[in-house]
Amino acid sequence: MDKLSAWVTFPDLLIWLPLVAGLVSFTLQKEKQVKLWSLAISVIIMVVSVTSLFYTNNHALNAAPWKWITSLGAGYTIGLDGLGRILTLLTAVAFPLIFGSTYRNTYKDSNVFYGLMLLTQAGLMGVFCTLDVLAFYFFWELALIPVYFLCSRWGGEKRIAATFKFFIYTFTGSLLMLVGIIYLYLQTAPVYDNAGTLISQHSFSISSMYALHLTGHQQNWLFWLFFIAFAIKMPVFPFHTWQPDTYEQAPAAATMVLSGVMVKMGIFAVLRWLIPVFPLATIQFEYVVIGLSVFGMLYASLIAMRQDDLKRLVAYASIAHIGLMCAAIFSITQVGMKGVMIQMFSHGINIIGMWIVVDHIEKQTGVRKISQLGGIARRAPVLTLLLVVIALANIALPLTNAFTGEFMMFSGLFKFNIWVTAAAGLSIIFAAVYTLKMIQQVFYGETNVLTDGFSEIGWREKTVLSLIVAFIFVMGVFPQPVFDLTRDTVTTILTRFK
């Protein structure tokens, strides 16, 4: 069973629920109402998403289109395959966690803030569900616009410039991708209806994109138009410079969305649109991309080691993690791909945990400088315990969810090239260095003026962090469900390379 009824499918609900709820939340007046409303809606969406896991099948990629711009052959075509389900689930799970943990944060014009957050969720869901490349472009941009307003309106001091840098980077990338999309579109075959009459000269549907036979030369330049757009979003070296600034300046909730879910848009897009459509170019440039990714990993890790700012440290650590995922994808191995699938989900949840802790520290002490903090463990033992688990997951210790993913990704990379793997492996050591150093300096040692009055996290944060920690262990021991969910997608992608 793929549909709830003849009219509404699960992906429909996932897109339209947050969209409508976001618009409703603009009209609400009281802050309390808005918060309750957003939290309730996000929980409902999570329930819908979890339910959809049981009721959608892996062959949803051939869903019947709902006509949109008939003359162009663009349709509102949505469906959920394994990749789509794992990422819609991540989106659906992330938002209640974010809303729950930042429940005590107050915002000026909170109705607008929460409205924009829900609109972002709608855009993200759309990106992960759509099977039409024009609609994909629409959602891709729609996820960006609310985030632009969120970060510029509620962020730190330098928020306007930092967010605009982020916007210009992604917008430029998107426009280059748009040229690629149009070029691909013009190569597709005409579409006929059942009676054999011509509907449109070309089509935007994913099936017609996958059916293209492009020459190596065409693939080579189209590949870069798409890859730059996705590399900016992920971000992969050298397109990453917007990321630390934006994470630093954005409000905590928006940073969580950006780093937890939005960067996965880039990885998702590579898996869904880049590799399957341009297999020849992927093989051609895999050394370049893996080289960039691995170099970026080491580069970001080294910078993270020298960081004194908590937010920037997490930001650079995130670049390193994403770099590994990108490298593993381009190793084009089954084990590597599987690792990416599980790691996308794990990284999204873990990093939200990290941000919750950082946000709490900043709210309590007013600083983010590692050198100025210390001894928090004495004042907040529960927070410290939970953080240490999350941090260990960040270094991919066995028994944690990240271990499974990183191990598999390194195995994939190993099959590709031993030396590259060895270089990438250094980043694990670096990760241990900067993570443990951070824990040592921030949480242990003597308390000082700033941290003397540090208070324990509230029950909401405790609940959210405990859930994340529980998830870390469960997925670390029993990752099989994710593999089952995404097996078909991995197979589909790999058959493009046979």
Next chain:
Amino acid sequence: MNAILLTAIWGVVLMLAGAFIRNKRTPVYLAIAGLTGILVANCIELKTGEAFFIMDVKDMLHTNSFNLTFLTVVLGCTLIFFLLSGRDFEKVGVNVSEYFALVFFVLCGISIAATFNTLLMLFIGIEIISIPLFILTGSDKRNLKSNEAALKYFLMGVFSTGIMLMGIAFIYGGNDSGSFYINHINAGAGKMLPMIAIGMVLLMVSMSFKVSAAPFHFWTPDVYDGAPAVFTSFMATIVKVGAFFAFIRLFENSFGKVQDQWQKLIVILTASTLLIGNLTAVFQQSVKRMLAYSSIAQAGFMLFALFAMNEKAKEGLILYSAAYSLATIGLFAILVKMKDYTVEGFNGLAKQQPLLALTATIFLLSLTGIPLTAGFLAKFYMLMAALQNGHHKWLVILAVLCAAISAFYYFRIIQAMYFREAANKENDSWPISASFKAMLVVTAAIIILLGIFPDILLDWIYYYI
């Protein structure tokens, strides 16, 4: 054909009405009522294919569903312009009904320029567009800048008209058919005759003047800046797309077969217009001047229709005309209400006038080309047309990079409205009429509607041929 006659008649009516009506408000209502009637008459002609008055024009004017759709867009945008800014005509001077009469004459000129079938009609159409505009530009009589702009516009305008006439003369002389009909011009197969080629280049130069394509754009910023803002709004949008339509109609019908010989010239025009328009707009402090450069930048995108010259380009031109005109008219309508025309003048607008800020944001997003707005699809169709043409793919990449640059100056206003505080808190809000707000919302809604379902407009192009 309806539009040509009715706009001329209504222009005369308004001009005479000026002698009898002392009230400043009545001409506004008369103009809106008249234009609504003309729009309906034009839609009837589009739907049935027959004009109210059957005249033998010896095929010197030719209507089809494409140019009637275009006229519908032009008349519709002008109606919205009247509804949004009609009341601001009163602020310019005392001769309100004359201003409206002149606008109607311009519309008559656009109708001729959109349907011409001979070079003479093109010339007459362009002249009927230009002359009332010289007057409108200088209508703020006591303002030195307005006078300067009018003189500059007049000199540049007659200069380019002279070049156009010379071009027409060369083509007539070099043509063995001895007629002015554009489809009779024998441009030669493969190689162009020298006389025709000279005439064509002269026509291209003069039309580039009219649509302010670089390097023939220098008059634009000064004229747009000097003219009263309400008339700048009209000149930068409806007049410009009207001239564009004539440009493309001329080149498609008379020189379409030898496109490969002049395409390179258009490439140079497009690339320089895009670069100059966008790069200069970034450095403007006055929003009015910024919009003048933005109109040059957007002209660069519209030139793609001339570069590509295929079905998608036609659709793109219609959509671009609507998207660009609506958004710019809306922005100017808001700008006229502002006390300060600089970017800083917009600081904190979101707090004082949330609705104005919201609609202005939608207009700006549309001009930038963000999905869900008509501006995105307009750019999309143009890029698609250019890629379908297949030559000079780098031009498309250049265009999208310029679109990214355009985000710099459009988003500056969004940043000012939403993220910066107003300098003086005293006059927190000023009265804006409810009908004005309602019209802004309608305009924004049309932009979004066209941005999701362009077919509601584009299907009319193919209604009958």
